Amino acid sequence: QVQLVQSGGGMAQAGGSLKLSCAASGRTDEGYAMAWSRQAPGKEREYIATISGSGAVKEYADSVKGRFATSRDGAKNKIDLQMTHLKPEDTGVYYCALAHGRILPAMRATAYQYWGQGTQVTVSS
Secondary structure, three states: OOEEEEEEEEEEEOOOEEEEEEEEEEOOOOEEEEEEEEOOOOOOEEEEEEEOOOOOOEEOOOOOOOOEEEEEEEOEEEEEEEEOOOOHOOOOEEEEEEEOOOOOOOOOOOHOEOOOOEEEEEEEO
């Protein structure tokens, strides 16, 4: 089993910045692909960023490209999401995810078996 614990987030004004962190424990003997997704009220979950097991490959959704950046602590299964130039439409619950056994990043829910508890991000205009 793998457990993911998220921290960070909160409230910010439009144009501001926030940071999320996610740390995995349990069966994490090597670096696996991890991702960030979010869900706004009344909307489907959107995968917004993913990072490979080594941290060398990253992919972003168009909605956050150029504003958000994900990184990981070496080959450890600990990742951050630095969010800048925040917009009100970034408001939602953010989740990290881990794809056990997978190295390459993926922007789809079916690749992931474990998720964090979710963190609220609220951006005011």
